[in-house]
Each structure stands twice: as C-alpha cells, then as structure tokens.
Amino acid sequence: xxxFAEVFLGILTAMGxxxxxxxxxxxxxxxxxxxxxxLWVVLLGTGGIMVYCEMAGxxxxxxxxxxxxxxxxxxxxxxxLLTLVCxxxxxxxxxxxxxxxxxxxxxxxxxxxxxxxxxxALVFLVVVVWSTPFKWIERIFGLGGLxxxxxxxxxxRFDPDWGRVxxxxxxxxxxxxxxxxxxxxxxxxxxxxxxxxxxETYFYASGGIEDHWKPADxxxxxxxxxxxxxxxxxLAVALVAVGAEFFKAHGLEPALPGTAxxxxxxxxxxxxxxxxxxGMFFAFAGAAIETALSGAYNLAQFAGWPxxxxxxxxxxxxxxxxxxxxxxxxxxxxxxxxxxxxxxEVSIVFSVVVLxxxxxxxxxxxxxxxxxxxxxxxxxxxxxxxFYLVAITAAALAAIPLFVLTHGGKx
Amino acid sequence: xxxxxxxxxxxxxxxxxxxxxxxxxxxxxxxFDHAPGKAPTIAAVVVGPGAWGPRLPALLxxxxxxxxxxxVVRVPWDDxxxxxxxxxxxxxxxxxxxxxxxxxxxxxxQRIPGS
Amino acid sequence: xxxxxRNRAARRQAAILAVCLVALAVAAAAFLRQPADENELKIxxxxxxxxxxxxxxxxxxxxxxxxxRFAQAHAGQLAQTVDRSRDELTSLKTPERLSEQxxxxxxxxxxxxxxxxxxxxxxxPLAASxxxxxxxxxxxxxxxxxxxxx
Numbered sequence: 159x160x161x162f163a164e165v166f167l168g169i170l171t172a173m174g175x176x177x178x179x180x181x182x183x184x185x186x187x188x189x190x191x192x193x194x195x196x197l198w199v200v201l202l203g204t205g206g207i208m209v210y211c212e213m214a215g216x217x218x219x220x221x222x223x224x225x226x227x228x229x230x231x232x233x234x235x236x237x238x239l240l241t242l243v244c245x246x247x248x249x250x251x252x253x254x255x256x257x258x259x260x261x262x263x264x265x266x267x268x269x270x271x272x273x274x275x276x277x278x279a280l281v282f283l284v285v286v287v288w289s290t291p292f293k294w295i296e297r298i299f300g301l302g303g304l305x306x307x308x309x310x311x312x313x314x315r316f317d318p319d320w321g322r323v324x325x326x327x328x329x330x331x332x333x334x335x336x337x338x339x340x341x342x343x344x345x346x347x348x349x350x351x352x353x354x355x356x357x358e359t360y361f362y363a364s365g366g367i368e369d370h371w372k373p374a375d376x377x378x379x380x381x382x383x384x385x386x387x388x389x390x391x392x393l394a395v396a397l398v399a400v401g402a403e404f405f406k407a408h409g410l411e412p413a414l415p416g417t418a419x420x421x422x423x424x425x426x427x428x429x430x431x432x433x434x435x436x437g438m439f440f441a442f443a444g445a446a447i448e449t450a451l452s453g454a455y456n457l458a459q460f461a462g463w464p465x466x467x468x469x470x471x472x473x474x475x476x477x478x479x480x481x482x483x484x485x486x487x488x489x490x491x492x493x494x495x496x497x498x499x500x501x502x503e504v505s506i507v508f509s510v511v512v513l514x515x516x517x518x519x520x521x522x523x524x525x526x527x528x529x530x531x532x533x534x535x536x537x538x539x540x541x542x543x544x545f546y547l548v549a550i551t552a553a554a555l556a557a558i559p560l561f562v563l564t565h566g567g568k569x
Numbered sequence: 570x571x572x573x574x575x576x577x578x579x580x581x582x583x584x585x586x587x588x589x590x591x592x593x594x595x596x597x598x599x600x601f602d603h604a605p606g607k608a609p610t611i612a613a614v615v616v617g618p619g620a621w622g623p624r625l626p627a628l629l630x631x632x633x634x635x636x637x638x639x640x641v642v643r644v645p646w647d648d649x650x651x652x653x654x655x656x657x658x659x660x661x662x663x664x665x666x667x668x669x670x671x672x673x674x675x676x677x678x679q680r681i682p683g684s
Numbered sequence: 685x686x687x688x689x690r691n692r693a694a695r696r697q698a699a700i701l702a703v704c705l706v707a708l709a710v711a712a713a714a715f716l717r718q719p720a721d722e723n724e725l726k727i728x729x730x731x732x733x734x735x736x737x738x739x740x741x742x743x744x745x746x747x748x749x750x751x752x753r754f755a756q757a758h759a760g761q762l763a764q765t766v767d768r769s770r771d772e773l774t775s776l777k778t779p780e781r782l783s784e785q786x787x788x789x790x791x792x793x794x795x796x797x798x799x800x801x802x803x804x805x806x807x808x809p810l811a812a813s814x815x816x817x818x819x820x821x822x823x824x825x826x827x828x829x830x831x832x833x834x
Contacts, residue, residue, distance in 0.1 A: 221654065222654065223654065227584060227595075230582045230595070231582045231583065234582070234624075235582065235597075235621055235624045235625070236624065236625055236626065236629075238582075239625070262761065265757050265760075265761065266754055266757045266758055266761070267753075267754070267757075268757075269753055269756060269757045269760075288683055289683055337723065408737045408738075408740075408741055409733065409734065409737045409822070409826065410734050410737040410738050410741065411730070411731070411734040413731075413734075413765060414758070414761050414762065414765065416754070416757070416758035416761060416762075417738060417758075419754070419758075420738075420741060420742065420745060420758075423745060423750055423751075424741075424745065427749070428749070428750065428751045431750070431751060431754060432751075435754070461595065462584055462585065462592060462593070462594040462595030462616075463592065463671060464591060464592040464593075464671065465592075470684060471678055471681070471683070471684035472675045472678050472679055472684045473675070475671060475674035475675040475677070475678045475684075476670070476671060476674050478678065478684070479674065479678070497765075497768070565723065565724060565727060568727045568730070568731075569723055569726050569727050569730065623686075623690070626697065627690050627691075627692075627693030627694040627696075627697055628693075628694045628697035628698050628701065630690055630694065631690065631691060631694040
C-alpha cells in the first residue's frame with residue numbers, strides 16, 4: 159500500500175514539475191504561430207525525456223551514482239569539465255529566468271515593485287531549501303505545480319478541432335515560405351529542448367539517490383517516468399492548444415506569465431485566473447529550486463565533495479554554499495533588468511547544444527552489462543537511446559544557426 | 570581485490586570514501602612504482618589541483634595553476650581497503666590529509682543557524 | 685622541464701584564442717553594423733501589434749469582471765514591454781526605404797502607451813475613444829507587418 163502511494167505521489171510530482179517558464183512560453187507561442195503543427199515535437203520531446211530520465215534513474219538505483227560522476231568517469235577530466243561549465247551555465251540562466259518568473263507572479267498578485275520581489279524570492283527560495291527536507295520540497299512544489307492542470311481544463315473548454323489536433327501529432331513540415339520554415343524549425347528545436355532540459359535528468363537522478371533508491375525500485379522508476387512525464391507532456395499539449403484556440407484568434411503572442419493567466423480567466427473566470435497564477439508560482443519556484451540544486455549536484459559530483467540535502471549543511475558545506483551561490487548569481491542576473499522570458503529563450507538554445515554531452519555517458523553506462531548486470535538496457539531501451547542521441551545531436555547542430563537566422567526566434 | 574584491475578576504468582576519476590563513509594575526493598591521478606626489471610605497480614593515488622591541473626590543455630592548466638596552486642594529497646595504495654564503485658580507505662579522511670577544505674568550510678558555515 | 689613546455693604550449697594556445705576572439709568580434713561588429721532589413725523591422729512591429737491585441741483583451745476582460753488588482757499589475761508589466769518594443773523600434777538603423785514605415789509604426793504605438801498607463805492606474809475600463817484607438821492601431825500595425833512580409 160505504501161509502495162502504491164509512493165508511485166502515485168511520484169507520478170503527480172513528475173507531472174507537476176514538468177512545466178517551467180521556458181516551456182510555457184514556447185508551447186503557447188508554438189500554438190499561436192503554427193497552430194497544432196508542432197504537436198509531434200511535443201510528443202518527440204516527451205519521449206526523449208522519458209527515455210533518458212528512465213536510464214539515469216535506473217543507473218541511480220542500481221549503481222548509486224548520479225549523472226556527473228558518470229560524466230567524469232566516462233568522458234575524462236577535460237571533456238567532463240567542459241560539460242560541467244556549459245551545463246552549469248545553462249542551469250544558472252534557467253534559474254535566473256525562473257526566479258524572475260516568480261517575482262513577476264508575485265507582482266501580479268500583490269502589485270509590489272519587481273526588484274524588491276526579486277530579493278524576496280531569493281530569500282524565500284534559500285530559506286525553503288535550507289530548512290526543508292528533500293522529500294517535502296519535491297512534494298510541495300511538484301503537487302503545487304499540478305494546479306497548471308487549469309490550462310488543460312481551459313483547453314478543453316475552448317472546444318478544439320480534434321481532427322486538427324490529431325493531425326498535429328503526425329510529423330510533418332507545413333508548406334510555408336522560406337522565412338517561416340526557418341522559424342518553424344527553430345520552434346521545433348526550442349520546444350524539444352525546453353521539454354528535455356538537462357537539469358531535469360540531473361535532478362531526477364540525484365533525487366533518486368537522495369531518496370535511497372535500490373535495484374528493486376527500477377520498476378517503480380519506470381512507471382513514474384512513463385506515466386508522470388506522459389501526463390506532463392499532455393499538459394504541454396494543452397498549452398499548445400490554448401495558444402492555438404485562444405491567442406491565435408486574437409493575434410496575441412504571449413510574452414508574460416500574466417498573459418497565460420488571461421487565457422484561463424477567459425473561460426474559467428477569476429477562479430481560473432488565480433489557480434493559473436498559483437500553478438505558475440509553484441512551477442517556476444520548483445524549477446528554480448531544481449536548477450539551483452542541479453548546479454550544486456553537478457559541481458559536487460564532479461569534484462568529489464560530499465553532497466545531498468539529506469545531510470546537514472555542515473556535513474556537506476561546499477555543496478550547500480554552491481546552491482546558495484547559484485540562487486544569488488541567478489538573482490543578480492535578473493536584477494540587471496533583463497527580461498526573464500528572453501533569458502530563458504537563450505538558455506534553452508544553449509541547453510540543446512550541451513545535451514548530447516550529458517546524454518551520451520548516461521546511454522553508455524545504461525547499456526553496459528558489466529555495470530548494470532541484469533538491469534542493463536534491453537533492445538527497446540537501446541534503440542530509443544540511440545535514436546534520441548542522434549535526434550538531439552542534429553538539434554544541437556542546428557540550434558545556434560537557426561537562432562541567429564531567425565533573429566533570436568522572433569522572425 | 571582482483572589480481573588485475575583496469576586502471577583507467579576502475580580507479581581513475583572514481584570517488585574516494587573514507588573509513589567512516591564520508592566522501593573525501595576523487596582520484597585525480599595515479600602514481601607508479603618503477604622498479605627496474607619488474608612490472609610497474611601502483612604506489613599511490615593522488616588528489617588535488619596539482620594532480621588534475623596538468624590533465625587539462627596547456628592554457629587551462631596554467632590558469633588552474635594560478636588559481637588553485639599545485640597542492641596534492643598522496644594516498645598510498647596500502648591505505649586503500651577496497652576497490653569497488655568507489656575507493657574505500659582504511660583510515661579517516663583527516664588522518665590522511667583529505668577533506669581539509671571541506672572541514673574549513675564546515676567551520677565557517679556553523680555560524681549560520683540551522684546548519 | 686614539464687613546466688616550461690607547458691608554459692610554451694599555453695602561450696601558443698592563448699595566442700590562437702586571442703586571434704579567434706578578435707575575428708569573432710570583428711565579424712559580430714560587421715554583422716551588427718548592417719542596416720536593418722524588412723525582417724528585422726517586422727519584429728518590434730509584430731510585438732506592438734500583439735501588445736495592442738493584449739490591451740484590447742485585457743480591457744474587455746475587465747468589463748466582464750476580471751480581478752482589478754491583477755489587471756492593474758499586468759497592465760504595468762505590459763506597459764514595460766510596450767516601452768521595450770518602442771525603444772527597439774527607435775534604435776533600429778533603417779535604410780531610407782523603410783523609414784516611413786518605422787515612423788508610422790512609432791506613431792501608431794503611442795495610444796498603447798496611454799492605454800496601458802490608464803489600465804495600470806486602475807482607470808478601467810478604457811474610454812471608448814482610447815479602446816477604439818488601440819484596436820485601430822493594432823489593425824494598422826498588422827497591415828504594415830504584412831507589407832514588410834512580402
């Protein structure tokens with residue numbers, strides 16, 4: 159019975175933690191600009207994050223090792239250091255955007271000045287992570303993020319054309335002019351990247367070690383990943399639908415969290431409005447915490463420091479200082495006045511470039527029978543692992559040229 | 570321990586855990602005994618910026634030397650109790666000289682409530 | 685011995701890095717110095733068109749009972765994005781053939797500034813004339829955008 163509750167909570171937490179400010183913006187704008195034509199990318203990205211989190215989680219359960227110590231072991235010191243620097247830069251930028259997002263939401267709820275709320279958000283996040291056990295952090299922000307389901311309800315209320323929705327799941331390139339094809343390709347890469355953000359894998363695997371997973375938990379890990387992330391992907395589909403059904407008709411390209419809330423308010427009134435705002439708060443704050451902790455996990459695992467929120471800060475001091483430092487630096491980045499949505503757009507582009515470096519060691523270890531024994535990849539996991547590695551490498555090569563050619567994804 | 574071990578795979582860049590189970594570093598380099606006429610054996614594992622710095626490309630190695638210095642801690646192979654996923658030591662980190670920075674950071678952090 | 689060789693290699697690598705950075709900087713400067721073309725001008729104009737649509741949606745939602753405090757705060761954030769888009773529009777270096785359209789767009793976007801300021805201060809819903817101007821601006825901005833697209 160307890161196991162069932164744990165699986166159930168794990169699924170809900172994975173679903174609630176799926177959306178963050180980058181994915182929210184890209185999914186809504188994908189719907190606004192291209193209707194349902196990019197749904198197959200959401201499907202592709204959701205499959206990808208399932209495959210790699212399942213492998214990383216399986217490695218954490220069997221080998222008790224998290225992603226960055228794998229990276230150093232398999233890729234060597236120099237390549238590992240390069241991956242560390244790039245991955246943590248992406249973590250920092252993503253954390254900055256999420257902290258900015260939290261401040262924006264608080265401003266929408268209170269009307270208080272943005273910069274003051276940024277400092278308040280920093281203090282709030284540091285105090286929460288410092289004083290709350292890991293399991294409670296996971297639960298509170300994961301379950302709170304489930305309030306984002308209000309967008310799925312709104313999407314259904316908009317009465318979408320299900321024929322067009324279904325057609326969107328078939329991989330295709332719509333007939334567009336040259337410029338719009340480039341923009342379509344950019345959105346495809348960015349949407350996939352925002353779903354497969356590497357911090358999710360780092361955090362998921364390190365969290366598995368924090369939760370003391372054992373080889374017996376491999377099956378549980380698989381269920382949580384497939385069902386939880388699957389439902390999360392459904393939420394992303396709902397966001398695309400909201401873009402296609404509401405914003406597209408008005409010619410509105412959402413660039414603020416409040417704009418997303420307007421869509422919920424349109425069909426669900428003020429209740430929908432406040433549920434959406436609260437859901438976004440938990441989603442953004444949860445993502446800020448996950449990215450800051452990922453940064454600290456990565457650094458500590460690479461350098462051999464003791465790590466873990468299950469330890470008191472004095473027993474893992476450099477780890478504790480690391481995640482506080484990420485929060486502080488992230489807040490400084492958004493304090494400069496730079497718009498959080500613009501920050502996350504840049505971090506999403508660079509994150510896909512880093513992705514192949516992070517995923518290759520995970521695949522290499524997961525399929526190694528010498529290490530994983532009977533838990534090594536079967537033919538399906540192997541095939542999917544290789545397929546996605548090729549796909550993200552292609553996306554990684556295309557990302558920066560597309561970003562430049564489309565003037566930062568705007569046209 | 571197994572009679573032959575793959576050094577690159579099973580020793581280098583693996584975690585080091587001391588006798589009380591505390592993580593205290595990563596194997597940054599390996600030191601060999603070159604007795605003439607005999608096969609080389611491991612003398613020690615080496616930990617510290619002096620050990621991993623030189624593994625970087627020259628420019629970064631020089632920058633690392635400026636920033637972090639050349640200090641190393643030498644852990645004699647005799648102090649290694651077990652070779653598994655991580656290297657387990659026979660003694661505690663403090664006795665061998667590992668984990669000094671961590672302990673200093675811990676003393677600094679203790680001023681903050683809740684640590 | 686090792687150190688000397690390493691220092692030499694480090695100097696070599698530093699020189700190569702410096703050359704690459706300078707080349708990158710020169711290329712970036714040349715790229716940025718180019719005058720804006722139709723596609724670049726289209727971007728802030730599209731943003732302003734979207735913002736006018738959003739002001740209209742916000743105004744109508746307020747008439748239907750949208751929470752006032754949220755609307756005021758959101759209008760404030762929206763006003764900042766309007767300012768940012770207008771600043772970008774002003775700072776673009778446009779060639780002769782596009783300067784008229786740029787001036788038009790700038791003129792059309794000033795009702796957006798007044799409307800967002802009004803909503804931010806809680807003067808909701810907008811006066812009929814203001815909201816009509818916002819809608820008209822939106823349509824006109826879209827027309828410019830379509831012309832630039834071709």
